[in-house]
Amino acid sequence: MIVSQNWLKEYVDLPMSVDELTERLTLTGLNLEGVENVDDDVAIDLEVTSNRPDCLGHLGVAREISVLWQLDLKKPAPKPTAAGPSVDSLTSVTVDSPELCPRYTARLIRGVKIGPSPAWLADRLRSLGIAVINNVVDISNFVMMECGQPLHTFDFAKIAGQKIVVRKSKPGEKFTAINHQEYELEPGTCVIADAERAVALAGVMGGADTEVSDHTTDILVEAADFAPLSVRNTARRHNLPSPSSYRFERGVDPEAIDWASRRCCELILQLAGGELAANVIDVAEPAEARPTIKLRFTELPRVLGIEIPSDTVQKILTDLGCAETHICDHCIKVTPPSWRADLTREIDLIEEVARIHGYEQIPEDTGVKMVASTRSREDRVLEQTRAMLTATGFDEAMTISAIDRSWVDLFRPWSEADPLVTSTPVLRRANCLRQTLVPSLLSARRTNETLSNPIIELFEIADIYLPQAGELPDQRRMLGLSSGSGFLELKGVIEALVAAIAPDAQLTAIEYSAQLFTAKRGAELSLAGRKLGFLGEVSTWGLKQFDLRDNTTVAEIDLGVLVDAAIEIRKVVPLSPYPPVGRDLNVVVDEKVCWADVERLVRTGCESLLENIAFQEVYRDDERLGKGKKSLLFSIQLRSAEQTLTNEQADEVRDNIIAALAKELGGQLRA
């Protein structure tokens, strides 16, 4: 809301500087947005919160100033002189939809002379940046900016049947607004109509057909109240926001409607001449009685933390226009003014008292009670995860939670269900809530490739959204990884992560095929028997989907599973004082035998003596080993907690292992 300094002076003295004025207003609810000099005037842009439509006119802002500086408010008392027949003999108003239009008033002025506005009126509007059109239109804009009540003036000669009907639009009904654009109205739109057609979108915009022009002689002045939600929907659906709709959406002062109409008529008679028909047509639903609100004085310190003397409270409330109905030692009861529909409860009055008394009165150094806060298990695990990943060279990415529909089917490891879709895309075409982080990370990888960044190691911790019928979606926290290294390197990172967080839980991998993964180089990971996630080298097809040049390996880990398996407090294992003994093994097995099976047998065979098993390499040689064979090289380190192991004992363990490998897997010790 832009206010003019000169204009404000008509209602309240302004002995203070603009800086002082705007500083105080900012601290009491009218936030300063900007100040601009316009000729010899100052235009002050104030931010008015949606609960304060009373400040969407100069009178309302002047009222705030008068309360803050204890100055008199000079409000005009319009008394337009009527002559001639009563208005209801000349026109009629029918309100078909009172739920959309609680009140409609009409006055009629005949024989006006349309012309330019006088300089003082034009200046007022120019200071606010409002286009100057002609005396009648300018007056209706002036009155709106004076008191916040939007008005509309119709060229009465163009009103078919000389009657006004407030109704809902008919299916397919068309309307040409004063911007000369034709709109097909959404059914149920509140319109002002004459006997034949819609002549205005109620509270939003007038129509071209009945617009006041240079040839207009008779004016119908509309001052009404329209339902906020209806006005908002009309303005939104037809993309026609206006100063009028802005005010109706926030609510107008029901008792100022007639004042505004009289003020408008008085100015028209003064500046454009003509004759005002006697009386007013006023179609109104019975106004709701304004509440009487009790404010207990003890509530002020309970909420604000400061004492405010009861006479200060009383003065602030009555200055603001509240009518006092009771005061005693304990409480005050008031009826708020008609322009403050936002005041309905005790807490609303507390806020009024607080802001006028001044928030600077509230101290910033009370002794707030000390309590212990706790960190969740998940928080600790996430912290550890982030530390591990940055230590292993990964940068943390952050990508948006919605993805393009075309990415949904590229990789579906967690769910086959249709993704949740937003009614409007979150960003560009991304309207599907993602069920995996992998495509987003591959896209981030692509961004980096196009920027020629040589090393792209990314991780992200974010949620995925798996639909569940009849419930909020299953939202799971995932760790996504995309690396320029290979399968085993990335697996090593995951193993290190799991070892750091859940050292006792067994991590296993089984082959997993997906179109996104290179054949044989994808795995599903489990932790202590629960599905942990997926890991794989991206296939040529997969790289192509994201326009990627270089190979990448991706992984996705369900952090919920990791959190469940986490061991937060470690217990030490007593260390053996005896020396370890090592043995190297080289076992030839069939190609189909996998390392995990070998490792399992070794672990069983060594029982509690195994301290470490280290895989060295796999070796294939058709001539020396035979076709379809491979040799696995690994070493074991044995240590006993009770004694120094002898070479004979270590050899015995090794021989047992070899026997087991031979029996279970057909493995042969390589000579």
Place this chain on the structure above:
Amino acid sequence: MALSEFLASLDNLAEQARAAFASADSSESLEAARIDYLGAKSGQVRKVQQGLGKVDKADKPTAGKRFNEVKNLIEAALAEATQQIGTGNEEITEPFDVTLPGRPTRVGHLHPITQTIREMKDIMGRLGFTAVEGPEIEDDWHNFEALNIPLSHPARDPLDNFYLATAEKLEKPLLLRSQTSTVQIRVMENTPPPVRIISLGRVYRPDTADATHYPMFHQIEGLLIDRGVTMADLKSVLRLFCQSYFGGEDKVHVRFRPSFFPFTEPSVEVDMNWQGGWMEMGGAGMVDPNVLRAVGYDPEEVTGFAFGLGVERICMRQHGITDIRALYQNDVRFLEQF
């Protein structure tokens, strides 16, 4: 010569040699000292060795053993002095450039938003607030109704929210949460007072992406509900937070400006003093009695405050980031600066 005499001369020699080597301050003076003591022809050690012949025959094994020990000691002292003086034999050592860069160790970087959130959580944790999270996809009740935002409120306009499209009309339409206050409602519904939490996470609003807007961003919101919680407590907690986060040596003050939020009454904007002016921190207020009632609390029994801070705005200001989109582009060169 008596054995004792010989042994004393050995000890004396060892002591002198050690002192001579230690006091040498250049390779030249050390070399001179070496010749003086260990010189093959006329070094003092050589001379003392000659004295060995004069020792009684019976004492010779003892004297010889001791002589060898002392000789070793003197040689060791020379080696030590040589090393200290830095006269390594350059002819036989490989050339080495100590100014070469070390072997690179790649270290990753945390996203600046993560770092901002972590710092905020740490500070609020020290102030006794426990961090909680909740679902990003919410129902009308938690995102609006319970927060005192009725159906007629502009904030509920479908164009201002990401409602989920569903085939059938749901009794409770779902949407991407537009604020993290939803988590506060969930906590209050399940916990009797006192409650002292911060809720944080991603929120979504249909803004067109530009330098200062992005349809997804992060919020952190504090909530304290207890008997006797006042606006002075709110101001004090916010001042402590700002002091910890930004203050350093400077004394920080906060000020309130009246504002309007459906879920708080009174509602304020919070500013802190910053480089001679005031910097906007976020919104705050006393929890609206309607909200307390909606979660089953008695506003006559307890009061509470809530505040919300935009993580991106604070992060961007602190790091001098001028385009919010940079946070979500994931250019490694950007990420590596944090």
